[in-house]
Amino acid sequence: MIPGTPARILLGAACLVGLIAAVAVLTGAVQVGADGPEGAPPSAAAMTGPPATAPGVVAPDPRGGVPATVLAVADPVTVDVRLEDGRALRVRALGIQPPDRCYSGQALQFARGALAGRAVTLAGDGRADRFSRALAWVTLPDGDYAVLAAEAGVVSTYAADAPPGRMPAVRSAADRARVAGRGLWGPPCVGAGGATTTPSTPSKPSTRSTAAAVSRTPS
Incomplete structure (x- = not known):
């Protein structure tokens, strides 16, 4: 027998056991943090969950409507609101269509004066439009x-x-x-700002995000 062989065998076995243990620890860490193949990090959606602006939140309510507070006004028919449960929602007000050319600035100014920061009641059936705005009838304390x-x-x-x-x-x-x-029925527009009693296309909402509107609103 070669001198020192038992000691070398024991030392080699100990190193092998340590290597196996290290591999097992690393493998477990990858599996815990994995969100897909090869241990890729979780996506932002996986960490945050569904967006609060998912449509279908404003549905029939036994009280006759869902109370909310207007956080911001994106355009004359698009508002960001906070519901009673704390969720933020982008809403398309039903029944009206804003002018797309003449008088559009004045229409936005009116909407902000009438709605921004106000308590409203939303009545809908859970549907949303193609821009993912919840469709709802918007009622203020002083009228629709x-x-x-x-x-x-x-x-x-x-x-x-x-x-x-x-x-x-x-x-x-x-x-x-x-x-x-x-308004748009008088000078200088005289109804020329895209206003009609039967518009053919729905309004396209502003691109301002709900998240930005919420961040600018005090709690």
Whole structure:
């Protein structure tokens, strides 16, 4: 027997055991952090969960509507709100369509003055439009927003997806604004700002994010 052979054998066995243990630890760490093949790190979506702006939140409620607070106004029919449970949601107000050219700036100013920071009630059936805005009828303590905006002459009527029973009041308000020549029905627009009682296309929302609007709103 070669001198020192038992000691060398024992030392080699100890090194092999240590190597196997290290490999096992590293393998377990990869499996714990894996979110896909080869232990890739979790995606942002996996860590944060579904976005709060997922459509279908505003649905029929036994109280007659879902209370919310308007955080920001993106355009005359698109608002970011916070629901009672703390979730943020982007909403498309039903019943009206904003002008896309003449009088669009004044329409946005009216919407911000009427809605920003206000308590509202949302009534919908859980649907969303192609821009992922929850479709809802927006009511303020002093009246339906669609009626108020139509009366001011800053929007035209838009019946798509709106509750049929609510539209007569909106149309009447728009008719009064047209007869009086208010807003986009008067100079310099005289109804030329894309306003019509039966618009063919829905409004495209502003690209401002809900998250940005929430971050600028005090708790």
